[in-house]
Amino acid sequence: MAIESFSTLECFIRSAEVGSFAEAARRLRLTPAAVGKNVAQLESRLGVRLFQRSTRKLTLTEAGQRFLSEVKDSFGTIQSAMANLASAQGQPAGLLRVSMGTVFGRLYVLPLLGEFLQRFPAITPDWHFDNRQVDLIGQGFDAAIGGGFELPPGVVARRLTPAHRVLVAAPGFIQGRAAINQPEDLLELPGILIRSPQTGRVRAWPLTSRWREQRPLPLRQAMTMSDSDAACAVAQQGLGIALVSLPFAVPYLRAGLLQRVLPDWYVDDGNISVYYAGHKLLPGKTRAFIDFVVEQFAEQGLASAFDALEVL
Known part of the structure; x- marks a missing residue:
């Protein structure tokens, strides 16, 4: 041509x-x-x-x-x-445009960058941090990392981790209150809920137990946030019980700043995946990135780290 x-x-x-x-x-x-x-x-x-x-x-x-x-x-x-033929000395090369959530990307993807560039020095990262779903093909991205949305036509996904949401609160908020043993015990307690940046709505999530039983979430909507990390920061102040995406809660839980509420219950929101256009022949740079991220998430055990049934 x-x-x-x-x-x-x-x-x-x-x-x-x-x-x-x-x-x-x-x-x-x-x-x-x-x-x-x-x-x-x-x-x-x-x-x-x-x-x-x-x-x-x-x-x-x-x-x-x-x-x-x-x-x-x-x-x-x-x-x-x-x-692919133009790759430097047969190695993947070129500008790699990837979209990912701001906090998730900073906590779990950016730390992989050094190792990635050591393996693929001819690739130039052009990474965008945005909590909204992007039009992968229309906006010219090579890949995106996220979850909780349906795949548009022409886009495929490889699973990285479960997308579980959990209930968390500050230890001081839990102390001195009646025991919370069942979802019904949440009735009338102040809730810090997430408003979708895409739809503007607060979704009515059903809770699922480790025994696969489902119950409604009766938490009172005291306030809403558009970001799970912000909801964790608010919950840390003892202002209520937050329903948040588990990867955002993990640093707070490990530091003892928050604790799980009803640890046998969670919200199943599908998977966090890496998304890319479903071409039969992917550019080498895109294939290298996808394989590398899937490999690293598996090696670091992040799938189990973000599993609500394993993280207490």
Whole structure:
């Protein structure tokens, strides 16, 4: 494939993904005029209009939609093959764009960076820390780490750890109160609950016991936070019982700043996984990162460290 044709196709595909010549240009590090010109040349060569253009948005025509569906996967495969062949001395190389949660990434992924770069010195990390789910393909990420959301089309996942949520409180909050032995004992106690940054809602979680029994969570909503680490910090002040993602609670539990409430009960929120586009031929840099993270999480025993039935 000629370089000119490859660049023209890439301009079309990225513009279709983001619905904007300007945004596609930003991601391709070109000018909007250059992207528009490439797309116009492609339309001229094909003899059809691929986009409906307006001052507000860019939308695919019926012919554009059909053309995108026919070329997108093949283009991704060719792009991956070229990236792999271009790797430095046969080793994975290039800019590695990864999205992950702010605190989770800092606590459990960033400490792996030194070892990763020792193994793959030709890879340049470009890591983004955001607690919101990203559009992996549309925003041009190679991979993302997170959990608690459904997989969009074209994205696959490899499991890292369970995504369990647990109830925690400061030792001083528990002392002097009536014993909490069953979920019903939480009734009317002040709860520190998590409001989803995606939906803005506080989810009504059911509790699951180690015996697989389920009960409703009767905790009174005294306040909400959009982040489990913030909820842990508030609970540490003795202001209530927090329902938090276990990886965020682990440092507080190990330091004795918080303790589990109803340690035989938890919320099952699926898994924390590493996500990536489901291409048949992944770029070497992406495959290296995925395999490395899965390996390290297994070797460090983080799957058991984040299992609510093992962490008291």
